[in-house]
Amino acid sequence: MTSSDLRDSILHHLKYSLGKDAAHAVTQDWRMALSLAVRDRITDPWFDATRTAYAGQNKRVYYLSMEFLIGRLLQDAIVNLGLLETAHEAFTDLGLPLDTVLSNEPDAALGNGGLGRLAACFIESLSSLAVPAMGYGIRYEHGLFKQSFVQGRQIEAPEDWLQQTHAWEFERPESTYHIGFGGRVVQKDGRSVWEPEDGLIAQAYDTPVIGWKGRWANTLRLWSAKPTQIFDLDRFNSGDYIAASAPETLARTISRVLYPDDTTPQGKELRLKQEFFFTAASLRDALRRFESEYDDLHLLPQKVAFQLNDTHPAIAGPELVRLLHDERGLPMDEAIATARGCLAYTNHTLLPEALERWPVELMGRLLPRHLQIIERIDAAHAAEKPDRRANALEDGEVKMGELAFIMGHKVNGVSALHTDLMKQTVFKELHRLHPDRIINQTNGVTPRRWVLGANPRLSTLITDAIGDGWVGDLEQLSGLETHLDDAGFLDRFAAAKRGNKTDLVDWVQRNQGIALDPDAMFDVQIKRIHEYKRQHLNILEAIALWQEIRDNPNADWTPRVKIFGGKAAPGYVFAKEIIHLINDVAAVLNADPVTSKYLKVVFLPNYNVTLAERLIPASDLSEQISTAGKEASGTGNMKFALNGAPTIGTLDGANVEIREHVGTDNFFLFGMTAPEVDARRELGDHAAQAIAADPRLARALDAVRDDTFAPGDPGRHAGIAENLSGHDYFVVCSDFTDYWRAQREVDAAYADQGGWMRMAALNTARSGWFSSDRSMRGYLADIWRTGPALGADGE
Ligand code: 26V
Numbered sequence: 001m002t003s004s005d006l007r008d009s010i011l012h013h014l015k016y017s018l019g020k021d022a023a024h025a026v027t028q029d030w031r032m033a034l035s036l037a038v039r040d041r042i043t044d045p046w047f048d049a050t051r052t053a054y055a056g057q058n059k060r061v062y063y064l065s066m067e068f069l070i071g072r073l074l075q076d077a078i079v080n081l082g083l084l085e086t087a088h089e090a091f092t093d094l095g096l097p098l099d100t101v102l103s104n105e106p107d108a109a110l111g112n113g114g115l116g117r118l119a120a121c122f123i124e125s126l127s128s129l130a131v132p133a134m135g136y137g138i139r140y141e142h143g144l145f146k147q148s149f150v151q152g153r154q155i156e157a158p159e160d161w162l163q164q165t166h167a168w169e170f171e172r173p174e175s176t177y178h179i180g181f182g183g184r185v186v187q188k189d190g191r192s193v194w195e196p197e198d199g200l201i202a203q204a205y206d207t208p209v210i211g212w213k214g215r216w217a218n219t220l221r222l223w224s225a226k227p228t229q230i231f232d233l234d235r236f237n238s239g240d241y242i243a244a245s246a247p248e249t250l251a252r253t254i255s256r257v258l259y260p261d262d263t264t265p266q267g268k269e270l271r272l273k274q275e276f277f278f279t280a281a282s283l284r285d286a287l288r289r290f291e292s293e294y295d296d297l298h299l300l301p302q303k304v305a306f307q308l309n310d311t312h313p314a315i316a317g318p319e320l321v322r323l324l325h326d327e328r329g330l331p332m333d334e335a336i337a338t339a340r341g342c343l344a345y346t347n348h349t350l351l352p353e354a355l356e357r358w359p360v361e362l363m364g365r366l367l368p369r370h371l372q373i374i375e376r377i378d379a380a381h382a383a384e385k386p387d388r389r390a391n392a393l394e395d396g397e398v399k400m401g402e403l404a405f406i407m408g409h410k411v412n413g414v415s416a417l418h419t420d421l422m423k424q425t426v427f428k429e430l431h432r433l434h435p436d437r438i439i440n441q442t443n444g445v446t447p448r449r450w451v452l453g454a455n456p457r458l459s460t461l462i463t464d465a466i467g468d469g470w471v472g473d474l475e476q477l478s479g480l481e482t483h484l485d486d487a488g489f490l491d492r493f494a495a496a497k498r499g500n501k502t503d504l505v506d507w508v509q510r511n512q513g514i515a516l517d518p519d520a521m522f523d524v525q526i527k528r529i530h531e532y533k534r535q536h537l538n539i540l541e542a543i544a545l546w547q548e549i550r551d552n553p554n555a556d557w558t559p560r561v562k563i564f565g566g567k568a569a570p571g572y573v574f575a576k577e578i579i580h581l582i583n584d585v586a587a588v589l590n591a592d593p594v595t596s597k598y599l600k601v602v603f604l605p606n607y608n609v610t611l612a613e614r615l616i617p618a619s620d621l622s623e624q625i626s627t628a629g630k631e632a633s634g635t636g637n638m639k640f641a642l643n644g645a646p647t648i649g650t651l652d653g654a655n656v657e658i659r660e661h662v663g664t665d666n667f668f669l670f671g672m673t674a675p676e677v678d679a680r681r682e683l684g685d686h687a688a689q690a691i692a693a694d695p696r697l698a699r700a701l702d703a704v705r706d707d708t709f710a711p712g713d714p715g716r717h718a719g720i721a722e723n724l725s726g727h728d729y730f731v732v733c734s735d736f737t738d739y740w741r742a743q744r745e746v747d748a749a750y751a752d753q754g755g756w757m758r759m760a761a762l763n764t765a766r767s768g769w770f771s772s773d774r775s776m777r778g779y780l781a782d783i784w785r786t787g788p789a790l791g792a793d794g795e
Contacts, residue, residue: 301341
């Protein structure tokens with residue numbers, strides 16, 4: 001496709017699809033016209049992929065996820081189709097910068113964080129690998145809330161991505177399923193039949209996901225809830241207009257909004273309804289497709305794989321058993337075994353408060369038949385493994401992790417350390433009973449979005465050095481190592497980083513009115529705000545450094561900008577206090593005439609995928625400082641390493657594997673290991689001991705406690721100070737001293753720019769293993785037992 005072909009297609013859509021004259025088109029019109037022109041190029045590979053999968057009778061992978069944090073899609077599609085240059089030229093002709101058009105697209109925030117973004121990377125990789133697959137999720141009307149700061153405090157506002165027309169989805173009014181809730185179970189001809197009392201309609205919306213080089217496209221199918229009945233005509237006619245539309249409002253509530261708390265499932269009825277809603281619709285859709293091709297249900301595990309992204313779709317176990325046994329007549333034991341053959345479960349957190357449990361009362365009221373089946377599943381499991389009891393039902397609750405474990409043929413962790421800890425902690429008993437079930441699949445990220453799309457300067461440099469094969473085969477980045485002794489290469493690497501940093505400096509100046517020095521080290525921590533991720537450790541170090549610079553302003557300080565981004569769950573009070581503290585510290589430090597040339601703190605509001613794409617390529621240092629044992633994997637850590645930002649981090653999650661790959665000299669390690677953390681906590685007064693041993697820490701905590709950062713409002717940050725000097729569950733104080741030491745090593749390393757650039761480039765060269773293509777190959781080999789439908793040559 002030439003740029004004039006693309007331009008013609010854009011103008012065609014502008015006129016005939018959007019009804020706009022070029023003379024009057026606004027940016028949104030151009031964005032829509034370009035999206036439709038690009039979508040046209042996806043449609044054929046998409047249809048071809050479907051036909052190929054049917055013709056080859058390939059096994060299909062269904063990725064069930066409550067969240068798909070897809071972000072913007074236009075640039076990604078253009079990049080994967082190899083049309084970036086063409087699109088630039090087309091818009092040069094049209095007299096509008098392509099970037100203006102691309103940044104008009106809303107960021108689809110249909111997820112909270114790591115788990116949702118991982119699902120999005122995996123779907124893209126499955127398309128790039130030409131694996132017949134489908135993502136199933138919920139078409140939330142409102143994604144994750146928008147964050148702003150008022151006097152340093154987080155304020156939430158509803159997100160409204162569908163306000164602007166959505167270019168990518170195809171509505172499927174014919175793909176609908178009736179989803180029931182409540183009611184009772186009756187016996188008919190010796191069979192249990194669920195007779196739900198309420199119901200609603202799940203309607204499909206399809207978004208094609210195009211893979212690298214446009215060879216293959218899979219579908220992301222998101223379900224939207226619709227009422228079975230638009231409105232109650234009798235009530236309307238009798239004048240009760242609000243009651244007349246009650247059924248519609250109630251039904252639509254199910255897909256109205258993404259739950260924004262990824263730490264503590266609150267046992268909310270609506271949440272369980274959302275889970276059942278999308279899981280039941282997805283299973284029935286997949287079964288319908290299977291039954292259009294095969295008539296023997298025993299073939300199901302050979303032809304269908306369902307991957308449960310955490311326990312959110314774990315009701316798939318009992319629901320599939322119900323579909324196979326109650327509705328299709330397979331004997332119960334066979335139904336359970338067949339379901340297990342199809343199902344596998346990925347665990348994403350070990351934090352006890354984040355593990356889903358539902359009161360039996362609620363489960364029985366909403367899903368009475370499923371509760372009975374869960375009892376049968378437990379009984380069958382106990383019969384099979386009579387020596388010990390490890391049940392889904394316990395103390396009046398349904399434990400979704402246990403249910404997913406028992407109903408999955410494989411259970412995986414998301415990093416080597418996390419998988420080991422799963423075996424030792426939450427699933428200890430079940431692991432003893434099923435020693436082959438738990439396996440590891442370390443996370444990965446898609447290089448198309450996170451390097452090629454987000455970092456064109458670095459990408460051009462890499463391609464100039466080693467050719468363009470790395471995009472589809474990221475381990476080829478190792479070929480960069482031979483270029484590291486070439487001073488010219490490292491200079492170009494430094495220039496790419498510097499260009500990204502100046503772009504960010506301009507953006508921060510325009511959007512926040514803060515001036516940053518592009519020669520300062522950009523030290524970045526971006527992720528959800530959680531105590532275990534320890535943003536408060538980072539800000540404590542900033543406070544201590546500020547105090548030290550003030551003591552000694554003429555020393556040779558390495559200039560730094562500490563950049564934060566991330567949202568706190570609206571109900572997570574302590575996380576919100578951390579945000580407030582960081583903003584208050586930023587205000588004081590940035591206004592300090594003595595220290596601000598060496599140290600600034602910036603908290604960028606409304607962190608999302610788009611902001612990550614802007615920040616990561618411009619970063620020098622990646623902060624991955626969680627309490628060891630708490631971060632299941634992390635995926636941001638991989639994006640930073642790939643983009644040439646060395647890590648300062650603990651031995652937690654995938655940091656461990658990143659350090660092994662990039663080399664211990666190219667990673668700033670600090671802190672206790674997971675077993676050391678547990679032992680330290682046993683001390684009881686560990687925080688007091690750490691504070692007594694480190695005057696720097698004591699002084700920084702004093703500043704948090706008094707009104708240094710809250711002039712006229714002493715006590716504003718006392719909660720954090722009390723927590724840290726008392727209970728300090730996440731052992732911030734006990735890791736502080738070693739964190740400080742590692743940060744000073746970072747300072748010294750950064751001061752030697754030649755050495756630093758070499759270390760940064762080594763991080764890029766040695767991070768190829770962290771591609772989500774590699775993750776997906778692992779799942780294909782060890783869990784789904786299938787592979788690509790096309791050979792490397794596209795046949
Ligand atoms: C839990 C809940 C609880 C109910 C309300 C909504 C909600 C939404 C999400 C979650 C799951 C949180 C778990 C999670 O996101 N884990 C992250 O998964 C990443 C991908 O594997 C991993 O890199 C991160 O380390 C891990 O924290």
